[in-house]
Amino acid sequence: MREKDRLLDPWLSRVFGWASIVSIVVLALFGLWGAPEDATQKEAQRLMYLHVPAAWLAYLAFGVTALASALFLWPRTRSLVWDRIAGASAELGVLFTALTLVLGSLWGRPVWGVWWAWDARLVTTAVLFFLYLGYLALRRIPGEPIGSAKRNAIAALIAFVDVPIVHFSVEWWRTLHQKATVFNPQLDAHIDGVMALTLWIGVIAFTILYVYLLDRRYRLASLEDEMEEREIAAAIEARIGAPDPVEVGR
Amino acid sequence: MTLAVHLADANYGWAYVIVGWTLTGTVLAAYFARMALRIRRAERTLPPEPAAGGPGAMRGPSGRPHENLGNR
Numbered sequence: 001m002r003e004k005d006r007l008l009d010p011w012l013s014r015v016f017g018w019a020s021i022v023s024i025v026v027l028a029l030f031g032l033w034g035a036p037e038d039a040t041q042k043e044a045q046r047l048m049y050l051h052v053p054a055a056w057l058a059y060l061a062f063g064v065t066a067l068a069s070a071l072f073l074w075p076r077t078r079s080l081v082w083d084r085i086a087g088a089s090a091e092l093g094v095l096f097t098a099l100t101l102v103l104g105s106l107w108g109r110p111v112w113g114v115w116w117a118w119d120a121r122l123v124t125t126a127v128l129f130f131l132y133l134g135y136l137a138l139r140r141i142p143g144e145p146i147g148s149a150k151r152n153a154i155a156a157l158i159a160f161v162d163v164p165i166v167h168f169s170v171e172w173w174r175t176l177h178q179k180a181t182v183f184n185p186q187l188d189a190h191i192d193g194v195m196a197l198t199l200w201i202g203v204i205a206f207t208i209l210y211v212y213l214l215d216r217r218y219r220l221a222s223l224e225d226e227m228e229e230r231e232i233a234a235a236i237e238a239r240i241g242a243p244d245p246v247e248v249g250r
Numbered sequence: 251m252t253l254a255v256h257l258a259d260a261n262y263g264w265a266y267v268i269v270g271w272t273l274t275g276t277v278l279a280a281y282f283a284r285m286a287l288r289i290r291r292a293e294r295t296l297p298p299e300p301a302a303g304g305p306g307a308m309r310g311p312s313g314r315p316h317e318n319l320g321n322r
Contacts, residue, residue, distance in 0.1 A: 032271065034268070039262065042261070042263045043263035044263030044264075045263070046267045047266065047267055047271075048272075050271065050274050051270075095277070095281060099274060099277060102270075103270050103273075106266045106269060106273075108268045110262060110266050115273070184259065209278070213282065216282070216285050218287070219289055223289060223292035223293060223296065224292060227292060230296065230297045230299060231297060234297055
């Protein structure tokens with residue numbers, strides 16, 4: 001087997017898997033029952049406990065993609081392991097960005113009265129989704145491994161420029177979307193009590209889930225690469241073992 | 251002055267909450283299940299590793315068999 005075909009030891013991966021399930025169950029208990037109803041938004045506000053952690057995870061996943069891409073581009077740390085991590089993390093980022101958009105839309109309908117608004121936060125998030133969807137499409141273009149990985153890494157770093165734009169869009173422009181509740185420039189959280197606790201449980205639960213899913217996605221990518229390499233090796237072996245067609249033709 | 255806040259459909263907020271939570275759970279479970287199946291299938295169908303140093307062994311730029319260049 002190749003030297004790095006897993007990110008985590010199998011037992012640690014299982015620990016993260018079970019921790020994900022337990023933490024998500026705790027999140028559901030707090031998010032659906034434990035936390036009080038919002039005074040203004042009523043029950044609809046309970047979507048926050050999924051929407052905000054999903055958005056956080058998208059930032060985290062794209063941050064890991066950018067970091068892994070930079071480590072690949074830096075000659076001293078160049079390894080295709082980083083490229084594989086970048087691809088796995090970007091796929092999770094796209095998944096959680098899609099969830100952020102859908103959950104935001106479901107939350108916006110009862111509170112704003114619309115499913116979608118051409119608001120800076122919403123538009124930049126949609127752009128982020130399509131940028132990384134393009135990045136995943138780029139990764140599927142066949143090519144020489146090192147050259148393709150360099151191209152992917154550069155694309156990932158360019159796409160990451162949109163992440164701070166998404167985050168600060170609510171500060172830079174007048175938006176329908178509310179300003180940052182927790183990660184605002186003053187780092188002064190405008191939420192407290194059980195609601196804050198539930199939000200933090202959501203962020204921790206989704207982060208644990210991210211680590212677990214990243215490990216699984218990396219494992220899958222590793223196996224697919226291994227399979228491709230072995231198939232090529234077997235084909236070369238068969239070709240070398242086959243009689244020379246020129247000799248046969250004489 | 252009292253700020254009147256009019257929410258569009260807050261009385262039916264629970265319906266959106268149920269849809270949102272169910273959708274999230276379903277999407278995450280489906281993503282995990284699909285990945286677990288793909289991993290299991292890949293582990294089962296992995297062709298045998300060619301003999302190290304044999305004619306079909308993968309070689310990196312240095313010529314060493316199975317030099318780990320990884321892949322995409």
